[in-house]
Amino acid sequence: MAVHDHGDHVHPDHEGHAVHDAHAPVDDLDHYQPESLLMEQALRELLIEQGVFSAEDIQRQIDLTESRTPALGARIIARAWVDPAFRAALLEDAKPALGGAFELDLANTPELTVLENTEGLHHVVCCTLCSCYPRNILGIPPAWYKSREYRSRVVIEPRSVLKEFGTELPSQREIRVVDSTADMRYLVIPLRPAGTEGWDEERLSALVTRDSMIGVSQALAP
Amino acid sequence: MSGAPSPAPLAAGTAVQVRTGAPLTHCRTPQYLRGKRGVVLRALGRYPNPEELAYHRPGMPPLTLYQVEFDAAEVWGERLHEAPYRITADIFEHWLEPAGLPAAAAHDMGASHGRA
Structure with missing residues (x-):
């Protein structure tokens, strides 16, 4: 796994996931877990495969969330x-x-x-x-x-x-x-x-x- | 499940006490408010029991959810280090009981509550 060196600490490089909000007054200690991303992906693919919902449904929900x-x-x-x-x-x-x-x-x-x-x-x-x-x-x-x-x-x-x-x-x-x-x-x-x-x-x-x-x-x- | 649903919602201003106990299963009652006394601000409606929903059970009948207000001094005691303020949290009816019961009589939700 690639890591960035921030001098005093390192943390995993996960593209597009800003762990630190520049606005935050406090450090976010809940570091992102790559395992959870894999788990989400596996679960999502399984649910689509089983016909519980479609990829299109997910995209529609993302669009709706992003419109708010x-x-x-x-x-x-x-x-x-x-x-x-x-x-x-x-x-x-x-x-x-x-x-x-x-x-x-x-x-x-x-x-x-x-x-x-x-x-x-x-x-x-x-x-x-x-x-x-x-x-x-x-x-x-x-x-x-x-x-x-x-x-x-x-x-x-x-x-x-x-x-x-x-x-x-x-x-x-x-x-x-x-x-x-x-x-x-x-x-x-x-x-x-x-x-x-x-x-x-x-x-x-x-x-x-x-x-x-x-x-x-x-x-x-x- | 302990605590039968109440027939009519508690009125605003009713003094309540959050039950104690530490179930190992999912629940929406924050640890820091357990055993604390507060006042009902309002009833927020009835919702399926999240302690059942978490285990893929229907959570029926729905339970009344209350917005309950607490004084910071009641919640934190000697740990309070700021000017007085208030905290509200949304607590389901089966976690609330009338305030003012002696500690020995207060109902403990126990460690096994919510388990099948």
Whole structure:
């Protein structure tokens, strides 16, 4: 197996699999296991051979997943900022609200709850058990979200973790760490930045980052 | 399976305690919350039991899932080294019991729970 020498450490070369996210505040200790790739390939080929699903089905699912990106999430958040009725519907029952307003087919995707950050309460989402993430809206989670460090630290020292993401909250703002441990997925509406009064949705959506919808960051300042 | 499904979901604000125990089989109740006391924020609906689904069983009848909120001080005790905050986690009904039971009476899910 080819390895790269990084000076202080080496790790396997696996094309296209970035173990380190340049954005990550913490090292990802869960090094990629080539054996699991072989296992996935063997299982996939067997399932196709047995007619459980086709290669085309897999490709369709990959296309669908890749069509869901933080840009979609940003449009949703911007709409929620400017349209109080949509925001209320989104907070009340997210999937029907999104199905109606964004024509998203969320029928065969996990349940979704949208949480609103306010001046008094900040939500930050994690999954301590694995990597549960609102993929039906945001697509593939960032590598750091799945790292053992993020998952184990955010529930015991959220303010320190947020600080490493450059997020310093006022001391009086309460933090609620949302551990998505089962069938529900969570998406955060970040606080709308000050100084954006009168902005339209498109302009606002440029301020909404992926990380602000996870809750490790706030929306960008204008 | 221990813990029969409850007929009506617990109301928001109900004080609960997560059961203790360490099943060797798949479950969705994080270790760090076992035995901890919290409050029901809301019922999230009913879902097939993941402890059964993991072993290719139907997981029926579905169980009510709750978003439960915990104080960090309750969860971490003396290990807490930041200003107070709250944690929520989604816990299935059979892992919850009324809060305030003496430790001896608290139901232990045991090490064999979920096995065929």
